[in-house]
Amino acid sequence: MNARARSFWREEIALVALLLAFFAGIVCFALPLPFDARLFPLVIGGAGILLTLAIAAVELRRPLADVPLPPADDPAATVGWPRFLTALLCAPAFGLLFWLFGFVVASLAAMLAMPVLMDYPHRRQIVVVAVVTVVVLTVLCPYLLDVSLPRGVVGDWLVDKLFPDT
């Protein structure tokens, strides 16, 4: 088994373990509940545990030579780790910025940073598209969705400090 197959197999086992832990939690935390409230969770949790064990049995009993490789068309197999990390971390990073600094800062950061991290060469185009997109979304979203744009934890703190009367 080569390193790529081993890593893929570990991912599979980690997923099975995660599912098993979740279903075990569903069963364990249902036990103290009243009968009518715990019956269905026990049925579903029990079924989940059995299904997960069936998947685990298949994976663990499989000969090492038969461990499946990632799909041939898996794009992750052909790119380097910077692109892979960009793909995995762009949403969490945006979520963090969105929470801390609000919509405008997070959107601008995503629009400016992501194309650069993805090796897009036309910097001027990136800046123009980023500014136009953020301005359009900032103007349209509150009206079209009836949602005021969040300023984030830091933004709210700054507004409280700088404009305490508002």
Next chain:
Amino acid sequence: MLDNLLLGLAAALHLKQFFFMTLGTVIGLWVGVLPGLGAPVAMAILIPFTFSMDPLSALLMLASISVGGAFGGSVTSILLNIPGEASSAATSYDGYPMAQQGNAKVAMGLSAGASMVAGIIGVLILMFASAPVAKASLAFSPAEYFALAILGLTVVSVAALGSTVKGLAMGALGIAISLIGVDSILGTERYTFGSVYLLDGVSFVPVMVGLFAITELIDMVIAGGTIAKAGKLDGSLWEGFWGTFKYPFVLIQSTAVGAFLGMIPGIGATAANFLAYGIAMRSSKHPELFGKGAPEGVIAPEASNNSCIPTSLIPALTLGIPGGVTSAILLVAVTLQGLRPGPMLFTSNPELVWGFFMGLLIGAVMATLLYLVMIPWFALITVVRIELMAPMLLIITLFGAYANDRNMMDVFVAIFFGLFGYFARRHGYPLISLIIGLILGKLAEGSFAQALMISDHDYSVFVLRPLSAAIFALCVILIVWPGVKKRLGMGGAEVT
């Protein structure tokens, strides 16, 4: 009947109604295209604006949003493999491969043709079968509802990617997630761990955004380039539109599946979408082509979800029981107009009811025309560089998750499910089983508990009632049939 039809036609053929139907359809197309937003959100936002409108205009505008949303939802399913609506998710199975092959326009033409025919048939069923069919669905006991929920999950798990066991495990995971929050039977808090956010349970929208949109975004960022690998859009829109009629059996079969499931409260267009896809694949002479750009794979889900929308109004209008989210919002709008849904609505407000039906009929054609006009612009998305499009999609999808409830926790839930979904999909776990489990979870638990209460906790109720027993037998057959087929050396195709 003829008098009612003419009365309805006269009411619907007003310029004002055309304006509101067009407005509703355009809004529906727009929100349908945006993953995570969807027609219910737009309908809910616009309900306050309908207070000052006359009842027919209000209902037609809201219903047009729903129809437009179903059309629009297919656009991103085909072009980006990101369903704009959960009810268009199965469309991506074959629509996206067609787009990758440079046939995005053909796929969208197929979607338009199937949607229009199914929408018209659905409205005709709504018109002529309202009362008797609603009465028939009343005969379903909780045991049958539970069996139907399990059937929906089984069909999806069997038809979806990867192994059936993994599909069922994901379905169980979806149902288990739906258990979080206040239990609907006793009002007991379950798995909330003191969190106020979890009291209402895990919201469907951020989970869908995470599993479909974020997961796809991760793949897009890794791959780079353009969606259409050929870099150009071959094929013709009209070739696709007329191509729909080359598959009359799939079209009628899927329309019937959607129309039937639409009438049953709680099942909804998403389950119909996948069930129709599964049935079309199993009844096809070339099941091996499904998942690789088969036209039937686009026609089946689109026909089913569009026939489901009008028929879901049957129990809503005749009995006051909503068949899904959109019909529930329409019911709220009816009530806000000072009207009472139920059989009396047909006798006390025939002009409104039949005007609404005729408006839906006209709206199905109008939505098709608007969709066809806008398709060439939508199709351009596939040749835009992913490096520029990915951050835009990231912002819009996560803002959609936030806007759903104006809650930052929804953003983090979407991100969590996006990352989980990415790794689960890599290992052949069908994400759609999780979504279906989440949708049907409440229905399954409610009907499971009701069936046991009615039978005094006699568990045999699920197998002693003939219809329920037949549905469960079908579930077992669906699960074991691929294995039996393999043993008998009959081969068979797997969707990949």
